[in-house]
């Protein structure tokens with residue numbers, strides 16, 4: 001069975017909703033597990049083992065000025081030394097308050113981390129919804145190719161945002177990454 005590990009941080013719960021949608025999508029093509037990074041940058045027990053065993057690692061972070069994610073990224077130098085994640089599938093997602101908010105900077109950060117590990121980056125593969133008739137509930141209304149984006153206004157609760165369209169974008173993104181990981185899984189790893 002293809003395994004997809006989703007490692008993410010969420011300070012206030014919005015990115016966690018996005019992560020759950022990514023997980024639901026990924027679960028259509030494998031076993032998908034969530035690994036939340038806490039406010040101090042620490043991981044739940046067993047996460048490093050789950051990442052080592054995963055066929056795909058999907059990383060998610062709110063768009064912050066800095067990032068709690070950094071501690072995880074630095075700690076990943078241990079698997080990096082052994083090239084343990086080389087050739088695994090990688091992908092990223094982010095959520096921010098502003099419609100733009102420099103979300104691309106966060107996706108670039110996740111992308112470069114994956115490239116440092118020698119991973120294979122998968123984008124959304126989703127057409128942007130950018131016609132005059134498009135609205136916030138259309139899939140990929142934020143028009144992101146490199147990873148999934150969502151927007152949660154600063155005064156919204158996680159019950160209100162991300163909107164269903166952003167969650168559907170996350171779901172389709174997760175499904176794509178998992179399907180790609182299942183298709184390209186090395187025979188040696190197959191049961």
Ligand SMILES: Cc1cc2nc3c(=O)[nH]c(=O)nc-3n(C[C@H](O)[C@H](O)[C@H](O)COP(=O)(O)O)c2cc1C
Pocket residue numbers: 009010011012013014015016062063064065066095096097098099100101102152153154
């Ligand atoms: C320290 C900090 C920095 C932030 N920087 C940005 C930013 O650069 N751009 C933006 O659009 N939103 C920014 N935000 C807003 C968050 O991205 C937004 O509130 C997001 O929904 C938080 O996700 P979470 O609920 O998963 O923590 C920032 C929030 C915090 C707390």
